[in-house]
Amino acid sequence: MTDATYVQKACAYITRRPGELLVFEGPGHDGLQIPKGTLEPGESPREALFREVREESGLGTLSDTRHLTTDVWTRRAGRRYVRHFFHATVYEPRDRWTHTVSDGGAEHGAMFSFRWVRPTTAQPFALELDAYVDLLPTVSRTDEVSSASD
Template identity: 50%
Template sequence: MISQWVDTVPKACAYITREVDGCPQLLVFHEAAVSGLQVPKGTIEHAESPYDAVLREVAEESGLTDFSAIRPLGADTWTREKADRLKHYRRYFFHLEVDEPRDAWEHTVTGRGEEVGDVYSYSWVPLPTDAAFRQNLDAQLSKLG
C-alpha cells in the first residue's frame, strides 16, 4: 500500500543523435550496476529552464557541448513506485544533433548531483531501435523522425 506521495520532480532528458553514412544513431550509456540503456538526463534546478537544464546535464554527464541543432520534443509524466512512496517526474525531452567522431568513450560525471564521480560508458545505437531502456526513457523516441 502506498502511504506517501512525493511532489513532481522536473527532469530534462536528451536524445543526442548523429548520422553515419546516412543512418541516424542515438547516444546511450550504461552504468555498471544498472540494466537497460540510458540517455543523459537530470533534475531541472530552481529557476532553470528545461532548455538550459538539458544543456547543463548533457555537459555534466557526457562532456558534449557543441550541437548543430537543439529542439524540444515534448514532455510527459512518469511515475516510479519505490517502497511505500510514489515519485512523479515531469520529463522534458529534447533532440540534440551532434557531429561526434568517437564511436565510444567513458565520461566521469561532473556537477553537483549524486552521480558526481560515476563513470558512464557511451556508445551509439542505430535508429530505430528496439533496445531496452531504463525508466521508459525511450518514451519520446518516435518523435525523432
C-alpha cells in the same frame, strides 16, 4: 492519500547521423539510458538539458536543439517525474568513450560509457526512456541494430 512529489527532468535524445542515438549504460539501472537529469532551482528545462549533457557526457556543443514532448511518468507511488524530452544533433567522431562526472554533485566520480545505437535496438531502455524515439527524424521501429555500433 498523500500528495505526490513532482520532479522536473530534462532528457536528451542526441543524434549524430540519421538513425544513431547516443546512449550509455550507467550505474543504478538496467538497460540503456540517455543523458538526463533534474532541473536545478530557477533553471529552465532547456538550460538543464545543456548542463546535464555537458556533465554526463562531456559534450559541449549541441545543434538544432528542439523540444519534442513533455510527459508525467510515475516510477513509484507518490513520486512523479515531469520529463521534458529534447532532440539535438552533434558532431562527434568517437564511436565510444567513457566520461567521468566531475561537477561535484551527487554523480561526481561516476563513469558513463557512451556509444551510438539505433534507437530501435531490441535492448530495452531503462526508465522507459525510449518512449519517444519515434518522434526522432528518420526513425522507424522496424530499423535493425547497426552492427557498427555494437
